[in-house]
């Protein structure tokens with residue numbers, strides 16, 4: 001029989017992870033669905049569970065110099081309206097689930113669940129966000145794009161817990177998060193795009209593109225993005241087909257119950273084309 005433990009603090013939770021075969025339960029909105037039993041019997045957990053959503057040390061939003069730090073157990077709803085949370089992250093969260101789910105679902109859970117359709121992931125990749133992993137032996141930082149290696153696969157040791165997410169401060173003249181789902185709210189992404197650009201004096205000073213739900217993990221390629229740095233806005237717009245061609249081999253969606261791979265492939269490219277075509281010379285540069 002599996003054990004269910006509710007630790008009083010982070011240290012107690014880390015001790016359980018170190019000494020036993022435990023899995024972290026945050027808001028449970030992914031885990032409860034994954035482990036539900038269709039025959040009305042209790043949830044089928046293969047491991048001991050350690051419940052951590054209540055741990056205050058792991059909740060909250062703190063503004064530091066040039067970054068914001070978010071406790072892994074912070075509910076998504078707390079992030080939605082917080083002024084220190086980057087607007088792109090808030091935009092992605094605004095497209096997620098329903099208010100009832102967002103009040104319990106956590107940012108750490110969306111990352112650690114490592115679903116190709118996890119909606120905060122394209123934005124976190126785009127913003128070069130990192131995760132803090134803690135164990136009794138200490139802590140380490142890792143970029144979220146290096147942490148996730150595939151669907152539900154992470155470079156996290158059994159005795160480690162994701163404790164904090166750090167998001168560097170960035171300014172863009174243009175940014176977007178678009179999610180295509182089966183309906184307007186409470187739908188899992190068929191395709192998503194997070195994109196941002198900084199256009200300075202008519203030239204591309206920064207271009208970032210991240211697709212969700214079109215490959216085993218988020219698709220972001222900094223070499224392709226960098227190839228457009230210094231290009232004029234009109235060169236980028238005229239070259240949009242060349243840019244799309246570069247992404248064709250990287251977008252490798254699957255057929256599943258939500259959508260077909262050909263549809264996903266085409267929609268992903270359309271979203272990127274729309275973003276590039278929407279770019280214009282900024283009239284003022286907020287935040288500079």
Ligand SMILES: Cc1cc2nc3c(=O)[nH]c(=O)nc-3n(C[C@H](O)[C@H](O)[C@H](O)COP(=O)(O)OP(=O)(O)OC[C@H]3O[C@@H](n4cnc5c(N)ncnc54)[C@H](O)[C@@H]3O)c2cc1C
Nearest residue numbers: 026027028029030031096097105106109110112118119162
């Ligand atoms: C009705 C419904 C609608 C949804 N809609 C969306 C949506 O639109 N977009 C979307 O992206 N997701 C959606 N989800 C999925 C889910 O709500 C999110 O992924 C959520 O952020 C998961 O967070 P959680 O705290 O509930 O994670 P949990 O279910 O508690 O955990 C998820 C996984 O992460 C691990 N984990 C959690 N926290 C940690 C930690 N700190 N350290 C190490 N491992 C950890 C757990 O062990 C588990 O494997 C939806 C779910 C439901 C039920």
